[in-house]
Amino acid sequence: MKTKNKSMIVIFLAPAIFLYTVVFLYPTIRTVIMSFFKVEGVTDAVSGWKFNGMGNFRTLFHTPLFMSAMQNISLIWLVGGVGVMLVSLLFGVILTSGVHGKSFFRSVIYLPNVISAVAMGTMWINYVYNPNFGLLSSILKTLGFSEAAATQWTGPEMVFWSMLVAYCFGMVGYHMLIWMSGIERIPVDFYEAATIEGANVFQRFSKITLPLLKGVCRTNIVLWTVSTMAFFVWSQLFSPVNLSASTVTPMSYMYELVFGASNSAITVRDSGAGAAIGVILTIVVVIVFLFTQLIVRHDDVEL
């Protein structure tokens, strides 16, 4: 029986571990090593790598376009993050407060997440933000703001914010679901007791809901960080031809550095630097993870 189990454990786990090793473990280790070497082409043999110490990182932080990418990703993370967290929490609270048609509303708000980002982006760029027949300009025109209606939403001045709004619109539904799952696990008696004691909606929210949502809050921040660091499609959609300082992100910059698809002369092939970007993004995720672990201790009720 014992040996039988052993062989079963090995047979059942082997394929999954093999795939994990090939696609996650080996590449991650190699990328970390690569980030310390001067490597031009991504397919170059290891014998051609030259040790470069922290050189790749230094080069990156002296490249204006990469600094724009870091600035953009920080703004997306912070401004977009605060916006998405607040709106999704608000929606989560509204939908769990006993409204009719809760599952209908929930489904519609989550809907953008099941549609391809390329399709969503096309809708935003070619319809909402279109200066001729777009939704935004027609609404503004109807309201009488003809000047604002003439704004070029995807022009160089506004493109970053337009991109951010379009991206966040989809993310709200995802984070709302996570808030809701947390709120719904709070026992109803807590609220009933508080109501009997005369607590109003806002008191109940700040004294019961919020403190008990610490764990879910941590989950939300970590998930937001992971998805933001991978910000790529939207950047490509809003600046389809060449990288531009207003929409570049570390991922799209890395794509340019390593796989260099567009014919822009701004970048030279540098896979070592590409790997360094990967390492930087991973470090950000790890730091955020540890930080949230620290701030939100497990001292709350395990929900």
Added chain:
Amino acid sequence: MANKKIRQKTNWKKELALAPGYLIVGIWVVFTFVLIGWIVLASFSTTREIFDGNLFKFATGLHPENYVKAWKTHKVSSYFMNSLVYTLISCTVVIIVAAPAAYVLSRFKFRGNGFLQNLFATALGIPAIMIIMPLFALFSQMHVTQSRGLLIFLYIAINVPFTVFFLNTFFHNLSVTFEEAAAIDGCSPMKTFWMIMLPLAQPGIITVTIFNFITIWNEYFISLIFANTAKTRPVAVGLYSMIQSMRYTGDWGGMFAAVVIVFLPTFILYIFLSEKIIASVTGGAIKG
């Protein structure tokens, strides 16, 4: 999820207090409908009508030929079939690989169990950028990039950790009495898994498969790098390349028709199965 409230009689005073909530959520929902509804209308119109803002009149009638054009001339059919093949094969194999692993991890005590569980969980936080370059180097050496098989292999491998993670929780919640009964009847543990436990895990498998389906159908970055040829492109990359060319040819009706074709499969799936999909999101995220 569990505490579904018993439907109460409409309490108007309470509804009034909720009015601001209805308003806010309502505006958001209306916006979503307008966004998607407009695209569907536009996909049946001509470029001229779209630009004149005369979408709702359909003065020249419906134009289903936009779909024919997108499907045939712009090769959406090829992207669509590619995606269908990639998604169906990957979703199936992912379960065959991940379900046994998840089962063993949730049921047997052995050294390294916790470590392995953490290992799989870590994969959920590794950005694609960390794995893409060595993979590209490795598979270029093997001369298999830009092939359908490789993309399917990658989709399987990348979705195994999440699936293991999800099914682990699911098996954990199944009672051990089934296995005990099977053991008494002399059924081997391996047979017990395939004959009894896997069928019992069906609800969890279906949920996670729907989720994987949507993820793989919409996947963009990996296929951009590993399968970006006219023959092998899946829908997301195909749509992107098509939009780039259509912008210059100016066939807007055809472009919106292509957008509709691309989002229709996941959209229809979602209309029928939104509860299951939502359950998989919360089920997968709680522990993360």
